[in-house]
Amino acid sequence: MQTVHSPDFKRNAARALADTGLQKALGTAKGAFLVRRANAVAALPEFEQLRDIGRDIKNHTLANLDFYLETFAANVERAGGKVHWCSTAEEARETVLAICRSVGAKTVTKGKSMISEELGINDHLEHHGITPVETDLGEYILQLRQETPSHIIAPAFHLNREDWEADFRRLHTHLPKDRVFNERADIVAEARSTLRDRFLAADVGITGANFLIAETGSSVIVTNEGNGDLTQTLPKVHIALASIEKVVPTLEDACNMLRLLARSATGQDFSVYTTFSTGVRRAEDLDGPEQYHVVLVDNGRTNMLGTEFQEMLRCIRCAACMNHCPVYGAVGGHAYGWVYPGPMGSVLTPSLVGIDKTGLLPNASTFCGKCESVCPVKIPLPKMMRHWREREFERHLTPGTQRSNLRLWAYFAKRPGLYRLATRLGIGALHLLARGKGAFASLPLAGGWTAGRDLPAPQGETFMSAYTKAQRAKARR
Amino acid sequence: MSKEAILNGIRRGLKRGPLPADQQAMLAGRLASHPRHLQPARAQLPRPQQVALFLRNVEKEFGTVERVPHAGAVPGAVADYLAAQNLAPKFVLAPSPELWAMPWSERPMLEFHSGRAEATDLVSVQHGFVGVAETGTLMLPAAPTRPTTLNLLPDTEIVVLKASGIVAGYEDAFDRLRAENQDALTGGFMPRNIMFVTGPSRSADIEQTLELGAHGPRRLHIILVDDDPAAIQAEHPDAPHGFDQG
Numbered sequence: 023m024q025t026v027h028s029p030d031f032k033r034n035a036a037r038a039l040a041d042t043g044l045q046k047a048l049g050t051a052k053g054a055f056l057v058r059r060a061n062a063v064a065a066l067p068e069f070e071q072l073r074d075i076g077r078d079i080k081n082h083t084l085a086n087l088d089f090y091l092e093t094f095a096a097n098v099e100r101a102g103g104k105v106h107w108c109s110t111a112e113e114a115r116e117t118v119l120a121i122c123r124s125v126g127a128k129t130v131t132k133g134k135s136m137i138s139e140e141l142g143i144n145d146h147l148e149h150h151g152i153t154p155v156e157t158d159l160g161e162y163i164l165q166l167r168q169e170t171p172s173h174i175i176a177p178a179f180h181l182n183r184e185d186w187e188a189d190f191r192r193l194h195t196h197l198p199k200d201r202v203f204n205e206r207a208d209i210v211a212e213a214r215s216t217l218r219d220r221f222l223a224a225d226v227g228i229t230g231a232n233f234l235i236a237e238t239g240s241s242v243i244v245t246n247e248g249n250g251d252l253t254q255t256l257p258k259v260h261i262a263l264a265s266i267e268k269v270v271p272t273l274e275d276a277c278n279m280l281r282l283l284a285r286s287a288t289g290q291d292f293s294v295y296t297t298f299s300t301g302v303r304r305a306e307d308l309d310g311p312e313q314y315h316v317v318l319v320d321n322g323r324t325n326m327l328g329t330e331f332q333e334m335l336r337c338i339r340c341a342a343c344m345n346h347c348p349v350y351g352a353v354g355g356h357a358y359g360w361v362y363p364g365p366m367g368s369v370l371t372p373s374l375v376g377i378d379k380t381g382l383l384p385n386a387s388t389f390c391g392k393c394e395s396v397c398p399v400k401i402p403l404p405k406m407m408r409h410w411r412e413r414e415f416e417r418h419l420t421p422g423t424q425r426s427n428l429r430l431w432a433y434f435a436k437r438p439g440l441y442r443l444a445t446r447l448g449i450g451a452l453h454l455l456a457r458g459k460g461a462f463a464s465l466p467l468a469g470g471w472t473a474g475r476d477l478p479a480p481q482g483e484t485f486m487s488a489y490t491k492a493q494r495a496k497a498r499r
Numbered sequence: 500m501s502k503e504a505i506l507n508g509i510r511r512g513l514k515r516g517p518l519p520a521d522q523q524a525m526l527a528g529r530l531a532s533h534p535r536h537l538q539p540a541r542a543q544l545p546r547p548q549q550v551a552l553f554l555r556n557v558e559k560e561f562g563t564v565e566r567v568p569h570a571g572a573v574p575g576a577v578a579d580y581l582a583a584q585n586l587a588p589k590f591v592l593a594p595s596p597e598l599w600a601m602p603w604s605e606r607p608m609l610e611f612h613s614g615r616a617e618a619t620d621l622v623s624v625q626h627g628f629v630g631v632a633e634t635g636t637l638m639l640p641a642a643p644t645r646p647t648t649l650n651l652l653p654d655t656e657i658v659v660l661k662a663s664g665i666v667a668g669y670e671d672a673f674d675r676l677r678a679e680n681q682d683a684l685t686g687g688f689m690p691r692n693i694m695f696v697t698g699p700s701r702s703a704d705i706e707q708t709l710e711l712g713a714h715g716p717r718r719l720h721i722i723l724v725d726d727d728p729a730a731i732q733a734e735h736p737d738a739p740h741g742f743d744q745g
Contacts, residue, residue: 051707068539075536088509089518089526095502101685107502159713160704178704186705210702210710217714222618237530238689248651248700248715255647255692266505271526272533277669281539288703291556292634295715296695303691304684306643308594308615310691320505327512 024142024170027359028371029381034357044354047182055345058289059396066285076282077400079275080336083267084327090236090269091318097239101301103314114319115146118228118261121315122152125259127225133243133250134158135230136174136339137263137319139361140374143228154228155220157249159213166193172355174362175287175341180354183209217249227253227311231264232338233279234316237272240300241316244283244293251295260299260311265319267335279338282398286340322374330409331373336399337366343393343403349386358383365393369406377413382420384410442486449480456480535670542633542667547732549632553665554723556635560698561711562719569724571602573659576722577624578606584718586655590622591615595644598626598659615646616653623649627660627721629672634697637721638672640680641692650694656716658696663727669695 027034038044063069083090095105108114118141122130130147132138132154144154144165156165160177164170166189171177178186187203190212203209229250231241241262243250254260270276284290303310326332344350344364355363360371360380368387372380384407393403414420415428434441456462456479464472471477482488510516518526542552554564567576581588588606592598594613603609616623626645629638637658641647650656666672672695680688700715711717725731 047706054707066539066541068537071537079536085513086518086522086526087513088506089523091509092506093530100687101682101689101691107505109501109504109508113501157714158704159702163704176704176707179707181705183706206705206708207710207712209705210713214712214714218618221714237533238687240689246700247702247704247713249713251647251694252651252714255651266509271530273673274533274535274670277673278536280669290697291560292636292695292697294560294697294700296636296697298689298693299691300689300693301684301691304643304682306683307641307691308643308646309648310641318505320501320508324505324508324512327509328514329512332512 024139024361026371026375026379028375028379028383030359031357031381031383031386034359035353035386038353038357043182043185044180047180048351048354050182051176051179052351055289055341059286059342059345060289062285062289062291065291066281069282069285072278072281073398073400075278076338076398077336079270079278080399081333083270083275084332084335087266087269087327090271091266093236094234094239094269095316095318097236098301098314098316099239101239101314103239103301103316105316105318107318107320109320111141111319111321114141114263114317114321115143117317118143118263119146119150119152121259121261121313122147122226123150125225125313127152127259129153129155129220129224130226130228131155131157131221131224131253131257132161133227133229133245133253134161134177135228135263136171136361137230137265138228139171140321141263141319143263155217155224157217157221157247157253158245159210159247159249162213162217163189170356170361172363173341173344174339174364174366180356221249221252221256224253224257226259226261227255227257228261228263229254231262231268231316232283233276234264234269235271235273235276235298236269238298238300240298242276242296242298244280244296246288246290246294248295251297254297254299255310258311259313259315261315261317262299263317263319265321266323267337283338283340286338286342286396286398326373331369331406333401334366334369334373334406336401337370338399339366340398341366342396342398346392346396348388348390348392358386365403365407366401369401369403369410372410372413377410377417378419382414384408384414442484445484446487449482449484452480453482538668538670539633542631544632544667546727546730549667550662550665550723550727550730551732553630553632553635554721556632557698557719557721558635560635561701562635562698562721564721564723566723566725569726570597570600573598573601573722573724574603574606574609577657578609580657580720580722581622584655586622590624590657591617591620591649591653592624593626593645593649595626598624616648616651618652620653622655622657623653623716624657624659625649627658627664629675630660630665630721631667631669631672631695632665633668636669636695636697638669638676639694639696640676640690641694642690647692647694650696651715653716654712655718655720656699657720657722659722659724661724661726662730665727665730 173179461476
């Protein structure tokens, strides 16, 4: 599995804030997804109801997950495919390698897949002499740069057009040096022509799956470029990687989820290619793979069932939560230190790799609640981050100063009279210190806060005394 | 074995054993009846408006459309489109008897072969199965007569679609498939592959700005054959005469 760098969040975030290239890229991208999603949602009056239905479909599926997975597997096999059940990342990697070796594969094309990132498929194949070729435009440049995705649907979110041009010039040495890149379209065209031969030469195609359909034994991918379809159509072997919570019961259930997915993700009504794959090439077919494998991965998910994190398994990986997150918008995806960034990552990463390995990731949030309000399946992300913070505290994973400060606060909080007295004195003191100015530009012991913004100075009385006064006034009326 | 480990892990998490028989029967019943969920009102329209919505949505997603009054007009529409795009009059034609029966010889300049697409094919002529009005989406189920590569390898894909094939939502498209398709391998209705295609290929991976023509076709052109009298609006200039257009 990819190494977890989440405990470095604070340092990574500070670095990200000072990275002018990254800040430019975030600035360019910021807002684009938000406006498109808002327009798409506004154009479909039923959207809110579809969210409730989506949540219910996923809850129903999770409550009967064993039944639906077995049904799915039986239907894959009926269509000539094979399902490989894998408990761990290691088992999944070995399974993929064994399939590739069984056909003597030299190169493998890949559609964009976050589960592939989670499992570390590319490194494993490369280590064993098989060349994986990422074909999604964003994933392709990241493979050239030896980077990981910084966003779950727009992997190269952190790059600017200049980066693309520089990398293509550096690495596509087979093309004339003096070629011009006037438009983004020139970059897209170069990637298209460079990857065409790779598609045609590949022995195996590996894709992810947005959904699995129990009723028909199908895997579904949703893309705009068409690279995923070329990946799963041209080679002799198609491997679909999917985690166990991707299954939905019927095609009708999938239709509801698809109405939510593209709108929440890119703000499209429907993605360009939504493709259902069911088994192997039929006897009379002129194209399509001769082998169809589904690698069904647990890798920690069954442990989430029955816990306060079960609802996280509803996630359909649309990225609306990170697109709307002020923290993600300020620092980008790499700061989060593992495969899944943003609010969904802050909940999922500790669930999959362990809270002891993720540092203070569940604290990388302002708790503004925007993520939950845009989630197509209504996952209570802030509540779950709070659960993780409780676990951090219980397991003594929070820093000493924070713990002693909390203990100090708890001492007062448990003694309301003392608490009121202390806050009244504190507020009075701050009010005097501010000397009529509205805010503090600097303050001892709060340098971390005032470095980036002013601290508003208290104006007058505490909440409790204002509240008591208002209650008394109401009683007199 | 990991299958048992995963299934047991699920049951442990859900704090129960294997589902009792009556619960399994209930779930099997849900699969068999595959109930529909809420259908968006936007596509629940009289036939002429439904077809118009489909065409509008195709164009919104950067596809292009031409409407012809009967199948006999398709070869001319293909030839004229290729000429207008300044493309060579050469293409690979889906091996469908219905497409083959069209009067291609009336346009002797057209050069074509039949089969799947290869890397060298620049234009394909495919036949659509169903068009979904809700989002302007084509449903293209794989079949010996409808190779998947035709939708992927050429720069330009032309899809011939009958107006009678236009439905409101994706569920209606699947219902057509359930009713009309039988898979040789499974005996069910699902073919190996179904592509739902909405406009030409694109990517927004560079600075979240849309560029057309990523890996699939750069152009998607739909030739709609007006075979459905109920779908034709009175003001349609190419409407065949003699139909009841009420």
